[in-house]
Amino acid sequence: MHYAVTSEQMKALDAHTIKDMGIPSLVLMERAALCTVEEIREPLFSKERILLVCGSGNNGADGVAMARILHNRGVTAEIFLVGNKDRWTEEMRIQIDIAKNYRVPFVNNPAWDEYTTIVDAIFGVGLSRKVSGRYNDVITSINAASARVISVDIPSGIHGNTGEIMGTAVRADKTVTFAFPKAGLYFYPGAEYAGELAVADIGIQMMETGDTRKYYSCMDERELGLLPKRQPSGNKGDFGKVLMIAGTKGMSGAAFLASNACLAAGAGMVRIHTREENRIILQTQLPEAMLSVYGEEDWNPRAVGEAVGWADVIAIGPGIGKDPMLLDMIAWILENSRKPMVLDADCLNLLSTQEELLAKRSGPCVITPHMGEMARLLHTTVSALKKEFPKNVQAYGRSKNLVCVCKDARTVTCLPDGTCYLNLTGNEGMATAGAGDVLTGVIAGLLAQGLPAEKAAPLGVYIHGRAGDIAKEKLGSYSMLARDIIRGLAPIMRERG
Ligand SMILES: NC(=O)C1=CN([C@@H]2O[C@H](COP(=O)(O)OP(=O)(O)OC[C@H]3O[C@@H](n4cnc5c(N)ncnc54)[C@H](OP(=O)(O)O)[C@@H]3O)[C@@H](O)[C@H]2O)[C@@H](O)CC1
Numbered sequence: 001m002h003y004a005v006t007s008e009q010m011k012a013l014d015a016h017t018i019k020d021m022g023i024p025s026l027v028l029m030e031r032a033a034l035c036t037v038e039e040i041r042e043p044l045f046s047k048e049r050i051l052l053v054c055g056s057g058n059n060g061a062d063g064v065a066m067a068r069i070l071h072n073r074g075v076t077a078e079i080f081l082v083g084n085k086d087r088w089t090e091e092m093r094i095q096i097d098i099a100k101n102y103r104v105p106f107v108n109n110p111a112w113d114e115y116t117t118i119v120d121a122i123f124g125v126g127l128s129r130k131v132s133g134r135y136n137d138v139i140t141s142i143n144a145a146s147a148r149v150i151s152v153d154i155p156s157g158i159h160g161n162t163g164e165i166m167g168t169a170v171r172a173d174k175t176v177t178f179a180f181p182k183a184g185l186y187f188y189p190g191a192e193y194a195g196e197l198a199v200a201d202i203g204i205q206m207m208e209t210g211d212t213r214k215y216y217s218c219m220d221e222r223e224l225g226l227l228p229k230r231q232p233s234g235n236k237g238d239f240g241k242v243l244m245i246a247g248t249k250g251m252s253g254a255a256f257l258a259s260n261a262c263l264a265a266g267a268g269m270v271r272i273h274t275r276e277e278n279r280i281i282l283q284t285q286l287p288e289a290m291l292s293v294y295g296e297e298d299w300n301p302r303a304v305g306e307a308v309g310w311a312d313v314i315a316i317g318p319g320i321g322k323d324p325m326l327l328d329m330i331a332w333i334l335e336n337s338r339k340p341m342v343l344d345a346d347c348l349n350l351l352s353t354q355e356e357l358l359a360k361r362s363g364p365c366v367i368t369p370h371m372g373e374m375a376r377l378l379h380t381t382v383s384a385l386k387k388e389f390p391k392n393v394q395a396y397g398r399s400k401n402l403v404c405v406c407k408d409a410r411t412v413t414c415l416p417d418g419t420c421y422l423n424l425t426g427n428e429g430m431a432t433a434g435a436g437d438v439l440t441g442v443i444a445g446l447l448a449q450g451l452p453a454e455k456a457a458p459l460g461v462y463i464h465g466r467a468g469d470i471a472k473e474k475l476g477s478y479s480m481l482a483r484d485i486i487r488g489l490a491p492i493m494r495e496r497g
């Protein structure tokens, strides 16, 4: 696990290191500059002729310090100051004086195409508004130049918290970020603009007493250790029974994908409860699953009650459709069962009209809306959701005591205690029909094996993305299908041993 921070959090950590720990700001800056200089190397970067484009704040001061280090090593490194002299920070003044003492060259009107490498040190975490005017022109020139570009801390113009482009932004080949990745380097489009990402340890640590819940938690392969060990003596009952309520008429595929993924994630048994029209196809496609059915106009409380009683975990939603009759069935299950649940897709759309049902239920519950479904639950639009993201998702999860997985190119999972996981696995090939159904199955499968919802949801998202990455490696992002994500599960789960 590692943590990603917002610009404000990074500033607080800087200030803590300087004020409370006593490491002078210039010492941190020297380390930052040295680390970034070390990243300018073949094969990506040539040191033949380097231009350092520096703003007025400490990001610019980092750039000036880098120019001096490169110059003293015999590299042709020239400084282009874009900022307003009146706005120079104390550190910037000092760095400029030192650079002048060493006779580092300054240029006023750079011939952009004559450099092999451009260092972007215009704005870092201090970017506070949209980029315009001269800054806009300079960033446009950097992007148009033939040189490779390395950004200091964050590509200038990318918002450190959201990854959005603040008017215009530098497109870097590599970004060297200090101490902790900024969230804006992970969210799109910032992640794309950053290019290759390196995190440099410059001596700033998380506050020992700090509550890490306020940062983004990012899982990595170490978290696979959370998967419960498969006991050699275990039987299928030990690995959990999942009731998968999925698939309306003509949507058997969603039920198949979710149930198949659930079994491939390690659940002991899956029983699909689906529309009667899907019986033959599902029994043919997935003979490992058990099956019960409901008809067009009735959902039979006795049959559903029996199935719910049988299950350890209940998943509702993949391809289920919006028939209002289903809302009665879902309401009955929410009111009558405290078993762990995963609610997805049209189940959430149906519930968005009767919110009190979600609030009233008890027992662990994971919801897996994509951005459109999340917006519907919040009675807002996707663009409004993005503006306050992920605070609004966190608030929703907290108020309803739900684990909320909000799916996107960067999925976030918010726990009721405020923890927010940001997932870094997965790829654009997963923007394919059925990928979300597979995720529902994976999370249900992990719950079935006894993982609490707070772990099953973010770990399921992580594993699902890794499985998608394996599918992309094999088939490419155009041709991979949701079923290939399921095939990708095995190599990941096997890493656990
Ligand atoms: N000791 C430390 O803390 C360490 C910090 N480090 C480094 O410092 C960086 C943070 O430095 P920072 O806080 O000085 O802010 P920074 O990113 O340089 O930008 C502020 C400047 O930009 C300007 N400006 C902003 N938006 C603008 C816009 N749209 N259009 C135009 N101007 C705009 C703003 O102008 P103002 O708002 O004052 O008019 C101000 O002049 C951090 O990312 C890392 O690289 C490392 O050395 C490690 C130790």
Ligand SMILES: Nc1ncnc2c1ncn2[C@@H]1O[C@H](COP(=O)(O)OP(=O)(O)O)[C@@H](O)[C@H]1O
Residues within 6 Å of the ligand: 370, 407, 408, 409, 410, 411, 425, 426, 427, 428, 429, 430, 431, 432, 433, 434, 435, 436, 437, 438, 439
């Ligand atoms: N560009 C992307 N990068 C990473 N993951 C993605 C990307 N696009 C989609 N995904 C993932 O694929 C899944 C798509 O789910 P969803 O939108 O519910 O699709 P469907 O309803 O077709 O199953 C989500 O888990 C999402 O995070």
Ligand SMILES: [K+]
Residues within 6 Å of the ligand: 059, 120, 121, 122, 123, 124, 151, 152, 153, 154, 155, 156
């Ligand atoms: K920068």
